[in-house]
Structure formats: C-alpha cells, structure tokens
Amino acid sequence: MRDYKKYDTWKVAHELVKEIYIVSENFPKSELFGLTSQIRRASVSIPTNIAEGCGRSTDKEFARFLEISIGSTNETEYLLLLFCDLGFTSEDKLSSLNPKFNQTKTYTT
Template identity: 40%
Template structure:
C-alpha cells in the first residue's frame, strides 16, 4: 500500500480532480449565455468535491474529516445532477457527458467506501 503523506496522495482526491477537470472540459462547449448559469454551477460543484476532500483531510479530527467527506458527496451529487440537466436541455450530448458521469459514479463509490472505513474505526 502506498504511504499517504498528503491529501494529494489520496486516490479519491486524485479521482475527484480528474472528474472536476472533465466537468470543466465539458462545460467549455456550453453556450455563452450559460456562463453564469449551468456552466458556473457545474464547475463550482465539481471543484467543491476535491476541495472538501482536501479540507477534511487537513482537519484535526476524524469527525471533521467525515463531515467534509459527506459535504464532498453532496457536491458530487450536485455535479452529476447539473451534468444530467445539461443533457436533458440539450447543452451536452449523452456521449459527451458520459465520461464525467462515469467518473462521478466511480468517485461516489470510492468516497462511500472511505466513509465506511473511517466510521468503522474507533472514534477520534
């Protein structure tokens, strides 16, 4: 197992960064009229995921870390919803959104597993 010296060593954070990047790349194709709408909302939610994972890792207690992981989960579901709305309203095709949605699904499973493992250990 690789040693964890920083939040940047966490696979879950790395995957969250990949998903945020994919979301940014997808939203580049949205029309300019969405700049302050779905483009901004999607990007904000997507960047919130790795940011909250990192912030939680930097906290001094497991309880705080778990709280930030749960916030990251909420932001992930928000990101997925924005991507699905973009497909439904014709801003993106299903094929174009598929990679970001696949990454989000995988990331959600990873975060849930991390939360379960942290909860299983003795309280902080």
C-alpha cells in the first residue's frame, strides 16, 4: 500500500482544494447549493481519488483512480472558466491556480 501523503501531486491537489474553498467563499449565495457546491466537490475529488488509489492493491487499480482524479481536475478547471464567464470571479484572481492544475495532471512519485 502506498502512502498518499508522500506524493507531491497529492500535496498540490490538497492545496488546490483549500484555495478553491477560499475563492468560492465570494461566489453568490444563490449558488451555494449549485455551482459553488459542484466546484468544491469536484476539487475535493482530486486528492480524494489519489488517496483512494494509493489504498488499492494493484498498479492497474491505482492508475484508474489517478485517471479519475485527472477527470476531476478537468471538471474543476472548467467550472472556474464558467465562473469567470458568469462574472463571479476574474481570470486574474485565478491565474495562480493554473500551475497547480498542471501539476495535478502530472503524476510523479
């Protein structure tokens, strides 16, 4: 069994979740149970799937959970783009997140 806390990718994803929660605090209250909830769940899914994959017994299972994590990364990226388009935030405020998205898509040990 792997220790997910030793993976740099998990560490970056964990930091990304915390930043998403901070950014989403300023989203309209009318979206609390809609898009705000969706982006929070999508971002939490990134490190969660890495952690779950680390608990699997085969490399194939581990790889599958990493793929799911990448899908959640893409979903989170899209939702941030949507939030920008809807005027809930600006690309300038989110520019620091882009490197983290790229790092979570590159899995290294």
